[in-house]
Amino acid sequence: MNTIPFGPRNPSEDPLLAKAAELPKEVEPQRDLWPGIAARLGEAPRRAEPRGSRWPMALAAGVLVASVSALLTWSLVRAPDPATQPQAVATDYQAADIVPVSYGPNSGLTAQELVARDELVVRFREKFTTLRPETRDAIVKNLAIMQAAADEIDAALAKDPASGMLKGMLVGTYKQELQLYSTVVTSSDGTTRRT
């Protein structure tokens, strides 16, 4: 995440913030949480490492969004035959794994736009867990690429705030994110996994 401080932060100007800033940052849990975590690590498939060229992330995001839409559409028109289902193992992502794209301080997105997105995310999360694992896997990968795209564009905007092209790319990423959520929210039950 790109971090650009918002002006001087001077807690001493506000006694309340000054006292809050003095609170201990670390609070130890009353029990050791590691055993519970360690037990789950083996059950948690790891995401592929995004290495190599990071050439136009925004374009890549668009391509992947299209692939997710195609996957959902395919699911709608063709009921899966268990006997012919691919055996590829997809990560069993849950709603808690969904991280909405975080747009940086140079995005120019309005509060209304972010609120609208968040409202859509709430509905999206409810639908997400009903999707097949391979669809959820594709969605999580989409969001990761969109985040990378947003980060890159934001960093570029920091150097060139007046760039219309960059602003357009960022709005495009935002729209792609909305499109992804909307595609899932409006998909029929035909996309859901069978239990």
Next chain:
Amino acid sequence: MPLVTNLASDVESGAELVTRASRGDEGAFEALYRQHVGRVYGLCLRMTGQAESAEDLTQDTFVSAWRSLPGYEGRSSFSTWLHRIAVNAVLARRRSPQGRNEISMTDDQGGQMDFEGEPAMDEATPIDIERAIAALPPGARDVVVLHGIYGYSHEEAAGMLGVAVGTCKAQLHRARHLMRARMGTENAT
């Protein structure tokens, strides 16, 4: 704090541990856990106000981090990256049916908890401040925790919470107003 079984944290830098952990070294990841659990748990506890939920969310945070670590590119500090995952976990839990059923110390307007006899600001102990923060409505509390306690800028806090920067600032203003009112210092500042 339990003894660190893997002493790697004592001799290796955080960056080295992150690199090893991203390659699947659970020992390195445990060392990272030992280094960061206090800050992650503290964040979860303050955002939820419930120790049991905070423990669950801390575990969820580290499991999610383990999953996502191969994609971590160091654009932010590892601590900030972990906090971002933790905040997302807290927000997701709040939206879940389970989270909605959990007892909250406040309603959305910041009412309900009554702190009669709350000490004035000058006399407030850290516990008094913690209680006043815990009594805030969730949105205002989140901002005080991230910005006030953990020192994130409004932009960083807004990014973590998925809200606009202006919303973040407004929530902080609201939080300060509510806390001052509780502590009887509304007219003192």
